[in-house]
Amino acid sequence: MDMSHPVKLPLSLESLPHRQVATVAAIDWAHLSTPEARRLRELGFDEGVGIEVLHRASLGRGPIACRIGRMTVALRRAVAGAIFVSPVTH
Amino acid sequence: MTTATPLVALVGNPNAGKSALFNALTGARQKVGNYPGVTVERHSGRLALPDGRVVDLVDLPGAYSLDPSSPDERVTRDVVTGTQTGERLPDALVVVVDASNLDNHLRFTLQLIALGLPVVVALNMFDLAERDGLTLDPKKLSEELGVPVVPTVAVRRRGLEELKTLLGGIVDADAAIRLRPSNHAIGEDIVTLQRRARKIATAATVAEAPARRWGHAFDSVALHPVFGLVLLFVILFAMFQAVFFAGAAPADAIAAGFDWISGRVKDVMPDSVLRSLITDGMIAGVGAVVKFLPQILIMFFFILVLEASGYMVRAAFLMDRVMASVGLSGRAFIPLLSSFACAVPGIMSTRTIEDEKDRLTTILVAPLMTCSARLPVYTLVIGALIPNIKVLPFVGLQGLVMLGLYIMGVVGAFVVALVLRRTVTKGESSGFMMEMPKYQMPRLRDLAIGLWSRAEAFLKRAGTTIAFTTIVLWALLSFPKPPEGSPVSPVNYSVAGRIANAIEPAFRPIGFNRDIVLALIPAMAAREVAVAALGTVYAIDSASDQDEAKMAQTLHARWSLPTALAFLMWFVFAPQCISTIAVTRRETNGWTWPAFMVGYLFALAYIAAGAVYWAAIGLGL
Ligand SMILES: Nc1nc2c(ncn2[C@@H]2O[C@H](COP(=O)(O)OP(=O)(O)O)[C@@H](O)[C@H]2O)c(=O)[nH]1
Ligand SMILES: [Mg+2]
Numbered sequence: 001m002d003m004s005h006p007v008k009l010p011l012s013l014e015s016l017p018h019r020q021v022a023t024v025a026a027i028d029w030a031h032l033s034t035p036e037a038r039r040l041r042e043l044g045f046d047e048g049v050g051i052e053v054l055h056r057a058s059l060g061r062g063p064i065a066c067r068i069g070r071m072t073v074a075l076r077r078a079v080a081g082a083i084f085v086s087p088v089t090h
Numbered sequence: 091m092t093t094a095t096p097l098v099a100l101v102g103n104p105n106a107g108k109s110a111l112f113n114a115l116t117g118a119r120q121k122v123g124n125y126p127g128v129t130v131e132r133h134s135g136r137l138a139l140p141d142g143r144v145v146d147l148v149d150l151p152g153a154y155s156l157d158p159s160s161p162d163e164r165v166t167r168d169v170v171t172g173t174q175t176g177e178r179l180p181d182a183l184v185v186v187v188d189a190s191n192l193d194n195h196l197r198f199t200l201q202l203i204a205l206g207l208p209v210v211v212a213l214n215m216f217d218l219a220e221r222d223g224l225t226l227d228p229k230k231l232s233e234e235l236g237v238p239v240v241p242t243v244a245v246r247r248r249g250l251e252e253l254k255t256l257l258g259g260i261v262d263a264d265a266a267i268r269l270r271p272s273n274h275a276i277g278e279d280i281v282t283l284q285r286r287a288r289k290i291a292t293a294a295t296v297a298e299a300p301a302r303r304w305g306h307a308f309d310s311v312a313l314h315p316v317f318g319l320v321l322l323f324v325i326l327f328a329m330f331q332a333v334f335f336a337g338a339a340p341a342d343a344i345a346a347g348f349d350w351i352s353g354r355v356k357d358v359m360p361d362s363v364l365r366s367l368i369t370d371g372m373i374a375g376v377g378a379v380v381k382f383l384p385q386i387l388i389m390f391f392f393i394l395v396l397e398a399s400g401y402m403v404r405a406a407f408l409m410d411r412v413m414a415s416v417g418l419s420g421r422a423f424i425p426l427l428s429s430f431a432c433a434v435p436g437i438m439s440t441r442t443i444e445d446e447k448d449r450l451t452t453i454l455v456a457p458l459m460t461c462s463a464r465l466p467v468y469t470l471v472i473g474a475l476i477p478n479i480k481v482l483p484f485v486g487l488q489g490l491v492m493l494g495l496y497i498m499g500v501v502g503a504f505v506v507a508l509v510l511r512r513t514v515t516k517g518e519s520s521g522f523m524m525e526m527p528k529y530q531m532p533r534l535r536d537l538a539i540g541l542w543s544r545a546e547a548f549l550k551r552a553g554t555t556i557a558f559t560t561i562v563l564w565a566l567l568s569f570p571k572p573p574e575g576s577p578v579s580p581v582n583y584s585v586a587g588r589i590a591n592a593i594e595p596a597f598r599p600i601g602f603n604r605d606i607v608l609a610l611i612p613a614m615a616a617r618e619v620a621v622a623a624l625g626t627v628y629a630i631d632s633a634s635d636q637d638e639a640k641m642a643q644t645l646h647a648r649w650s651l652p653t654a655l656a657f658l659m660w661f662v663f664a665p666q667c668i669s670t671i672a673v674t675r676r677e678t679n680g681w682t683w684p685a686f687m688v689g690y691l692f693a694l695a696y697i698a699a700g701a702v703y704w705a706a707i708g709l710g711l
Binding site: 033034035036038039040041042043044046054055056057061062063065069070071072073074075076078079 | 154155157159190191193194197222280281284285306309310313314315318403406407408410411414420445518519521522523524525526
């Protein structure tokens with residue numbers, strides 16, 4: 001395996017580690033319903049915006065709470081799975 | 091040219107502080123109405139400008155953009171574009187933005203400014219921005235936006251005078267003929283607008299400390315998978331304790347008050363049909379409903395506090411998983427829970443559910459939650475016919491049956507929600523996606539105004555629809571009068587008695603006798619009326635303790651156990667409550683959904699009662 005060119009797997013918001021600061025890399029709009037997509041845009045989800053997972057409800061498959069810009073937003077995991085992020089490394 | 095008072099609309103994102111600003115500007119001089127054809131409340135009031143002119147102020151529903159995704163947002167768009175029926179085009183807009191969240195709020199502001207109406211921006215929550223370590227430059231923001239900007243703190247009444255002065259400057263009395271608003275920014279792509287908004291926000295921000303995690307520490311507990319649920323449970327426990335215990339005494343006092351009025355009327359009026367109409371019809375009927383006011387207000391007090399403090403969205407967050415399993419959203423949790431006290435406040439509080447179909451489903455299943463009016467009926471029948479034995483140490487059979495009835499209601503609601511979501515209220519769910527507001531100390535003044543408007547809405551309904559229906563029921567039970575010396579009792583001789591005779595065969599298969607059918611007719615007004623109605627049918631008069639015992643004996647002697655169980659099942663499902671039907675009509679704007687609700691609930695009640703009756707017979711009970 002060539003380690004100098006690691007395959008960059010797209011990381012979704014759903015699997016972003018807790019409290020890891022990231023930016024929105026891409027949003028898979030095709031995987032979202034029209035109302036979901038619109039709401040997401042209205043809440044300020046856009047490429048390049050800072051994002052971080054703050055809380056996850058129930059150990060199972062409950063919604064997650066994330067910080068987007070200066071706001072805290074709750075969304076379901078299915079939606080979080082359509083949001084791809086790139087972690088900010090210091 | 092019109093000389094009408096100028097109209098100014100408050101508009102902005104949800105949670106920008108529009109209502110707080112509206113309350114601060116208009117005080118008690120406000121009216122709550124409804125926009126025609128939709129269940130969107132219209133809050134309006136009057137405001138005196140510093141120059142002495144008076145303007146009408148309306149508080150528009152919060153919206154994220156001019157592209158509406160709920161009935162509320164549609165009203166907002168239609169008002170600001172002058173296309174809403176029942177509202178004229180505003181002469182000016184006060185755009186309210188959350189200073190601590192400019193990025194997001196400025197996008198809608200840009201859309202609104204582009205409409206071309208005179209605009210002043212209230213840079214609200216200036217205190218929270220400072221708390222978050224943001225230093226903003228209102229002058230710079232004003233330059234960037236091209237409209238006047240004034241920092242405000244609605245809840246501390248800061249910046250109000252300046253806002254009014256600026257408003258005086260843009261409300262032009264002679265501008266009766268003005269161009270229709272232009273629509274060009276509505277078409278502008280939301281992403282482009284958002285980027286422009288972010289640029290402006292950055293330009294107006296002088297200094298920015300990294301967002302201080304105010305409230306995040308608390309959220310670590312409030313949203314915790316275990317501690318969060320414990321906290322939620324404790325809050326709900328306190329709420330129900332308050333509703334049932336603190337609410338009981340004032341409810342009794344109100345009932346006593348209505349009895350007293352009724353007694354006075356009986357003192358001064360000779361016995362006549364008119365007196366009976368006033369006392370047994372009107373006073374008793376309205377009293378039976380108004381009696382619930384204290385409990386409803388206590389319930390609403392909690393709901394308003396939970397909502398204003400920002401906790402409500404957290405509760406929805408915790409419960410979303412469970413609610414999603416039956417096709418509802420976390421937002422349905424609190425309304426359904428409130429329905430355990432009374433479906434009326436429960437249904438009224440579904441307004442916080444954005445998705446129309448989610449909301450409708452929640453309204454339709456709310457009556458399945460075991461409300462407090464069922465308790466007297468359950469208590470009477472269980473006490474009379476279920477043996478008072480222990481099935482396990484500390485576990486009595488009576489208590490177990492009572493618990494079973496509660497569980498039956500919840501399971502019923504979940505199953506019905508699942509079925510409805512796949513049939514009549516089918517549709518793409520907009521899911522659960524919402525801003526979690528910052529924690530706030532609720533303001534007493536806003537709570538008082540909120541409670542008052544609920545009380546008013548409830549009493550108005552009690553005074554109109556409910557009074558009317560109880561009078562009709564009274565008439566059915568009172569006429570015609572039996573001839574002098576007839577052995578038939580007045581109730582049996584009345585129209586209701588005859589209706590009972592006619593429909594009794596339909597109820598025989600589910601084990602109901604004619605007495606039960608007759609008692610169910612007046613109990614259409616409210617479930618607990620069934621207790622008094624059974625008393626009337628069995629000719630037991632007032633409801634003293636001794637008579638209650640007598641009543642239990644009577645039931646024990648006349649009802650079989652299968653009949654009693656069928657009767658209990660009936661009360662789990664049947665829509666025996668006029669207030670609920672009336673509030674459903676109001677909240678769904680028409681008779682279609684209340685009719686559907688009544689239909690499916692009666693059908694369920696009939697099937698469930700029948701099934702239990704025959705199962706019990708089969709088991710040889
Ligand atoms: N600290 C602070 N809180 C505010 C201010 N304005 C409103 N609030 C609070 O913010 C919350 C949302 O306000 P509300 O008026 O209901 O927002 P609306 O959705 O725009 O009508 C309420 O708890 C208000 O008490 C403000 O200027 N400063
Ligand atoms: Mg409001």
